[in-house]
Structures are given as C-alpha cells and as structure tokens.
Amino acid sequence: MALRGTWGAAKSTAMALHSLVTTRFPQDAIEIIGFASTAQVLKPSTLAELSVDTLQGTNLQHGLMLARRFLARHHDAEPVVLVVTDGEPTAHLEDDGTPFFCWPPMPETIARTVAEVERVARSGATVNVFALDPDPGLVHFVHDLTERAGGRVFTPDSDRLGEFVVADYLRSRRGRRSR
Template identity: 30%
Template sequence: MIGFRFSKFKPGPEQRSPFDRLLNLFLQLLTYTAGDANEALQWMNELDREHGLTDNEYSMGDFVEDLKRKGYLRDDTNGGLVMTPKAEQSIRKSALEEVFGKLRRSAPGRHSTRFTGIGEEPTGDLREYRFGDTADQISMTESIRNAQINHGLLDFHLMEDDLEVSEREHQSQTSTVLMIDISHSMILYGEDRITPAKKVAMALAELIRIRFPKDTLDVIVFGDDAWPISVKDLPYLQVGPYHTNTPAGLELAMDLLRRRKNPNKQIFMITDGKPSCMRVGDRLYKNSFGLDRRIVNKCLTLASNCKRLRIPITTFMVAEDPYLRSFIHEFSEANGGKAFYTSLKGLGQFVLEDFERNRVRRR
C-alpha cells in the first residue's frame, strides 16, 4: 500500500482570489510611488490595459472598491485616495516577505547569548536559589522534592534552602539606528537605489516589531542635513536634491543611541555615495565631487568616537566605485565595524545576516 503523503499547502495563482493577486502588485507600486495611491492606481490601470490583469467578472473598479471596503484606502479632502495605516503595515509585511522571506522561518526569535540569566529558553541546568531570582524561575517540582527529603512528609516545610532554580539562556536587547541616504545620487543615472533601501528599512522595522518587540529601532535619513522619521513614514520616503551629509547622520545616530540605556547598540548605514557636505558653524560646506579630505576626516573622527562608545557601524554600499570602496574601507577600519559591497538584489540578505550577529553582543 502506497499510502498518503502530506505537505504544506501552498495556494497557486489560480487558487488565490482576484483581489489578493492584485493587492501584492499594488503594494509594490505604492513603494515605488512613495505612497502615492492615485499614481499607483494609474499604473495599475496602465498594466491592466497592456497585460489584462482583470476580466469581466472582476474589474479594476471592483478592486478599488474592495481596497476602500477592506480599509486599505480612504477618500481624502481633494477627491483622491490616500493610504490608511493598514496599508502602511501591509507594505512593511510585504517587504519583510520579499527581503527576509528565506531567512525569516529559521530566525530564532530572540537575542540568544552565551550567558545564563533572564530568558525563555531553559538550559536544563538547576542551581540553588539566590537573592533576586524571580518566582517564575523556581523549579517547583525539584524544590518540593527537596523539602520532602529535608523535612519529611509529616512536617512539611518549604524553606529557602530547598528552592532550586532552573537556569535559562540570557536574552539581551539591542538598540539599532538605521541611516538611509536620500541624496540625489540615490536615483542618479537612472538607477533606482532608494526603493530597495526603503524595502530593507521597512522589512527590518517589521522584523523587530514581530520577532523582537523589546528592541528599539530608530530610523533617520540624511541629505544636506539629517533628521529622524517614524516607521510609518517609510513608504512615503523620497530622494531630494541633496548632497550627502554623512557626518550629520552619524552625529544624530550617536545622539539617539546615547539616550538608550541598553549596552548593545549598533548603526546600519545604507548609502551609495561618498560624503559630499558637512555643517561648519551656520553654513553648509559642500564639495559635489566628494571625498573632500576635510569631510572625510570628520567622518573618520565620528567613526572612531563610535568605536570608543562600543557602537559598531555596518555600512551597506549599493555602488561599485573603487574610490568609494577605498573610503568605506578606511571608515570601517576606524570604527572596527563591517562593510558590505552588494548589489541591490542582495541588500536585504546582508542586512539580516549582520543584524542577527550584532544583536547577540553583550558588554
């Protein structure tokens, strides 16, 4: 008898509803249009005319109505459509599946370390009770057994010396600052580098929210200056006519991390270019050619300061310029951090791999 073989059910395209098939494409377009729902729908209509995305049973008008009915879009005061918070979260989840899909299923879901302490995963080892141990760490079975042996069944007492504690793997927290370059070079020469950077940022934010809720993530963008943005604003992020003020981004990242009590801190920087400006007093010192020694030295000084504060910087370069590689090598050496020179397609995997390693650091 051959029997039956069971496997995980994976619905094919024909088994998904028309709405679900169109929703994934719509979420992708929202990322490219920086959250402009009306422009994304225009692209949907154009693709529908060219490739027949819909049919007589389910039209693009039905899709738009379903988006509104299910809470992805709402009418604005100008007569157009805007995204809702549900749509913003769906974009982050979609980015998480796309960028970290292959690695997400094997993620441990916590910061495992080589230390014992407060955590959820028991090691199997027992020890005596110590002042400061919490009640949920006490192994009641072993403690009651010790009380019976030490005091007998007729005169049962549970004393402090009877208590045994179940050891657990220590689980640490990590504070991360993600720096995103929004200078003009991120879309220069017709190459879109900002969209993959946004996808990585949204995926990282969603990964932390789902798997590591006790961690902190601050997102900052840097162009002529640097400023923090909220996670919900990531889909709307756009490149501006800016130079690359890397020193301002590093100074803001360090300032944010100083406020965190957590000893485990790190900076991720996604950029495609060389630093080309810095703040000098009240004015902006610029050099559009980049790698100005004055600006470079400022970046190296900040990298060294981060090293003294035990803040590693991991740089992800989405460009293949040998001069840039030389600068990043010098920058990473000054900080003692890491640098990856990767294509846009592989950016997400590198972020997750290095994030998983850095997170287990413990002072």
C-alpha cells in the same frame, strides 16, 4: 540614491528591518536615519511617503551624529550602527549647523565624517556599512571607516540589500546572546 537607482532597495530594506525589530524583537531599539544634505530621523510612515526627488548629497557625518545621540539614550543596548550608502560623503555640517554640499567630496567633508565615526566608535558602537556602489573611492572610504569602528563592509547588489542587512542584524543578535 536616485542617481544609481538604489533608493527603492534602501527604503524597503529600512522599512522591513524596522518591522522585523519592532514585531519580533521589541526589546531592541531601532531608529531609521535618512541622510542627504542633512540627516533626519524618519518614522516608517514618513519614510514610506518620502520621495527621492528632493534629496541631494550624502551627509554621513550628520547621520552618525544622530545615531550617536540615539545610542546615548539607549546606553544599556548593544550599540550597532548599520549604514546603507551608495556614495562617498558629499555634505557635512558647518560649525554653525549649516549644511555644506560639494561634489567631488571635499577633504573637510571627509575629515568631519571620519571624526564623527571615531566618536561613534569611542561610544562603544560597531559600524557596519552596506556599500551599494563598487566605486573604488567609496570602497576605500568605507573600509577605512569600518576599520576605525570595528565594523564590517558589505557590497551587495541593491536587489539583495535586504537579505544582507537582515542577516547582519540577526548575526549581531546571536553574538549578543552568547556573551
């Protein structure tokens, strides 16, 4: 996200959404997962201090793995995964857990990411993606992912990311209450 200048918008959006959920909707469960060459669960205090300078890669496969584990611990919740990205997957985990990075994206990285989104979808989760780069490769890729997971694609300017993410979260909450 450093390359395209979207890090600040993604970081502030994640922190704002976390604050909204924990204060206004404490019955909901939320977890922030950051992904670079590997993915990790981020506490808001950790995220606030995290610098983009040390991050490389887009390991969406690992991020989705962690999201699926989180959803499994909250099986009674409405499973929604919100992904904010500005690039196609450029990293994946090898079978032994070692991260592999390559630009341009390797077919194996794409295949492992697609397989993981299909696992997320089979768990009953919807995956909505906020694509911060209009690159045709990214747009095609995220449309394929959301089609597999019954989700939607949003392509906001980074300065409107927070607005889009919060609106989608609130829309999904309204949908839950009407069921």
